[in-house]
Amino acid sequence: MSDVTFTAQRPTRAPLGQGVEGNGGGRPLRRRRTLPGGRAVVGGFLVALAAVGIFAAYTGATADTRQQYLVSRQDLPIGHRIQSADLATLAMDLPPEVGSRAARDPSRLVGTVVIGPLAKGELIQASDVAPPGSEGNTGPQVSFAIDSARALDGRLKVGELVDVVATYDAAGSGQTMVVARGARVVERSKPTSTLSDGGKEVITLSVSTRADTLALAHAANAGDVTLVRVTGQPPQVAGSEVTTYQGPASTPSPSSPAG
Numbered sequence: 001m002s003d004v005t006f007t008a009q010r011p012t013r014a015p016l017g018q019g020v021e022g023n024g025g026g027r028p029l030r031r032r033r034t035l036p037g038g039r040a041v042v043g044g045f046l047v048a049l050a051a052v053g054i055f056a057a058y059t060g061a062t063a064d065t066r067q068q069y070l071v072s073r074q075d076l077p078i079g080h081r082i083q084s085a086d087l088a089t090l091a092m093d094l095p096p097e098v099g100s101r102a103a104r105d106p107s108r109l110v111g112t113v114v115i116g117p118l119a120k121g122e123l124i125q126a127s128d129v130a131p132p133g134s135e136g137n138t139g140p141q142v143s144f145a146i147d148s149a150r151a152l153d154g155r156l157k158v159g160e161l162v163d164v165v166a167t168y169d170a171a172g173s174g175q176t177m178v179v180a181r182g183a184r185v186v187e188r189s190k191p192t193s194t195l196s197d198g199g200k201e202v203i204t205l206s207v208s209t210r211a212d213t214l215a216l217a218h219a220a221n222a223g224d225v226t227l228v229r230v231t232g233q234p235p236q237v238a239g240s241e242v243t244t245y246q247g248p249a250s251t252p253s254p255s256s257p258a259g
Contacts, residue, residue, distance in 0.1 A: 066091040069123060070103040076118040078159040082109050082129065092123075101125045115159030115231065127157070130231045141186055142213045143204040144220035151188075151203060151227045160185050163228040164205070166219035179215040182230065183207045203227070 073088040080086075087106050094102060103109050103124045112129040148154040156162070164180040187204040207213055219225050 066093045067099070068104065069094070069099070070106060070109060072118040072120055072122050072124060074120050076114045078114055078117055080114045082112050082114065084110055087124075088121075090121075090123075101127070103129075113159075116157050130160070139206055139208045140210055140213045141204055141206045142216045143187075143202055144216065144225065145200050145202050146220075146225055146227065148199055148201050150225060151201060152229055154201060156185055156188060156203075156227065156229065158185055158187060160229060160231040162205070163230050164216055164219065165226045165228055166215075166223040167226070168223040179219045180205070180207050180212045183212070183216075 068089045069092050070087050071090045073086055076082070076086060084106060087109060103126070109124065109129065114128065115130045116128045118124065118128060161182050161184055163178055164183055165176060166179045167174050167176040183205040185203065186206050187202075189202050205216065207216065216225075
């Protein structure tokens with residue numbers, strides 16, 4: 001009987017992470033995933049926040065911030081009553097000090113009167129128009145020289161309405177009265193006479209009646225005239241504080257009895 005020899009064979013070990021085929025194969029091994037740490041989360045949040053900020057800044061820089069303002073659709077002369085067809089809108093980016101005076105609401109312009117000539121496409125501002133009822137008249141006109149300080153420091157505009165106030169001084173006792181109401185400024189210019197006229201200007205007014213021209217002429221020669229801007233003010237109601245021209249005031253002599 002022959003001898004039989006048995007040799008023990010060691011099983012082959014599968015590489016780490018791989019199964020072994022056949023019976024007795026090992027279970028696959030997988031590395032467990034770990035959650036990101038606190039620093040990684042904070043870093044990601046900051047990166048996202050920076051991206052949002054950059055996007056917001058870019059959007060704000062490229063956004064159209066212009067606003068619609070009213071401009072003249074055509075040339076508008078002094079005295080013209082504005083209608084809807086006279087207005088157009090234009091998108092502009094104006095400084096606050098200019099935009100606050102520029103017109104944006106058409107309903108507030110329709111019916112107003114132009115007191116300064118407007119060219120086509122020109123921005124309409126509050127100082128360019130006057131409320132309804134301030135249209136000029138076509139009555140007599142009179143011109144006179146006046147100190148700029150007594151004519152709103154030279155800031156009057158052609159087309160505005162003024163009351164003419166005269167102060168007469170008789171022997172140290174003055175009397176002030178309104179000699180013309182609602183006169184329209186037709187023209188204003190610097191005098192062309194002598195160098196001594198510095199600080200003066202020539203005002204041309206259109207008044208209602210010939211009597212007003214006489215009162216104005218007398219006031220300009222015999223008294224101190226002051227112009228009061230009344231553009232946009234309601235007209236004087238007849239019978240309420242109406243002052244008529246009476247000529248220079250006379251002052252009784254010291255020897256005259258009082259009363």
